[in-house]
Amino acid sequence: MSSSDPSGLLLEPLISTFPLAGDLTERAETYRETFAFQEALLGAKSDHVLDIKSGLGDYVGSRRHCAPDQKEIRVADSKDTNDPVAYRSTVRIERVKGPIRRAYVPAHDGPVMLGVHSEVAEHYGVDNNVVDPYTTTLDYVVAAVAG
Amino acid sequence: MTGTFGGALEARGIPAGDGYLFSESVGELEKDNGTLVIKRVNVKYTLNISAELQAEKEAAIQRAFDLHPESCPVYKTVQTSIDISKELEIVET
Incomplete structure (x- = not known):
């Protein structure tokens, strides 16, 4: 992701407080999922760091079914995107x-x-x-x- | 609810302790104006029971399952704000 890319501009000041963002960028580029990732960044309510982190959190959450060592990342389908459930508590x-x-x-x-x-x-x-x-x-x- | 259901079963002569009854539940939270809110809870019971006792107590089990939420203090406390559903799986031992 280049620095002239809108999501790249948003990302640069964020990496110091959200180290995972750098990893996500690399993975997004590797697997050509830049659209979903940019959507997470640009879909934030504002350019405030907390709103961007919230967008990234949703992006990470949509991939919670992937094991950490899983190399192939499953692209979120429309069902995942529309899932209103933010957390499931199992007891x-x-x-x-x-x-x-x-x-x-x-x-x-x-x-x-x-x-x-x-x-x-x-x-x-x-x-x-x-x-x-x-x-x-x-x-x-x-x-x-x-x- | 599991405690209440277990008590209702035992009152009808159906063992519900020591591994006979357990539940696995999922609570689903959604964001409401940015705040996480518990929207629904599904309680899935598993009752281990002998085939003979199940045949004898089938109606009693169903009645306990249907009626026990109204005797559960926590259910009655939260049921107006959380959609609570329940399931029962009977496993013959």
Whole structure:
């Protein structure tokens, strides 16, 4: 991508704060995907660095199915481009016993234990002298709101 | 929802702990004026059950599956703002 190229002009001041941009440029040239890449750059809401980074983030996101060491880059088809989903959170819940569950959530090693305690245990008739108390899903909803 | 569904199953004599019941869910977030918002969650349950018990409890399983969200406090808390769907796969053991 030459410096006279509009996307190249946008890219030059960006490389210091977004090192991946240089790699993307090389890959885009190699695989002749300059149109999609330029679209990501020029489709930004403005020439502000954050907006350009957002455009690049969308560009990278459209290629999330490619393994890092995969040499051939799949060109985003129209379905990918139109996908409104920005993130998919995948969670696995295993029921252990009674109110106790194991939750496997993204970016966390091992399970998060779920259960009942205090007034919630009382509401469900669970004796925490018999069943270990754990944080409730409701506590996590409150934490999510507060967080 | 998994805890509530498990409780509803066990109340009907269907084992739902210790590996009998688990769920794998996907929450989809979209940008709403630049803010990530949870739009929908699909909860896919897997229930491991013997063929004999399934035949005996088929109607009870379906009823527990259909009705349990209304007894789930988190479902009732968020259902007006998040589109929540559910699926059930029964695996004969």
